[in-house]
Amino acid sequence: MSDQRLTCKACGSNSFAVGEIGHGYANIRPVNKRMTQGSPLLLTYCQDSGEIASMKVKEISKLKK
Numbered sequence: 001m002s003d004q005r006l007t008c009k010a011c012g013s014n015s016f017a018v019g020e021i022g023h024g025y026a027n028i029r030p031v032n033k034r035m036t037q038g039s040p041l042l043l044t045y046c047q048d049s050g051e052i053a054s055m056k057v058k059e060i061s062k063l064k065k
């Protein structure tokens with residue numbers, strides 16, 4: 001998963017890191033399922049320019065039922 005080859009579309013760098021946003025009220029939730037706690041999001045970003053290369057739901061199973 002972590003050795004995927006990415007090239008930044010903004011600056012051409014291939015130096016990426018993964019960050020996490022969410023926790024608690026900032027988690028992503030399906031709009032029609034308010035009872036779920038939701039999941040944080042994982043962002044893969046360029047370490048040189050900050051461009052976001054990928055955004056994904058960390059725990060997709062929590063958004064399914």
Ligand SMILES: [Zn+2]
Nearest residue numbers: 008011046049
């Ligand atoms: Zn970049």
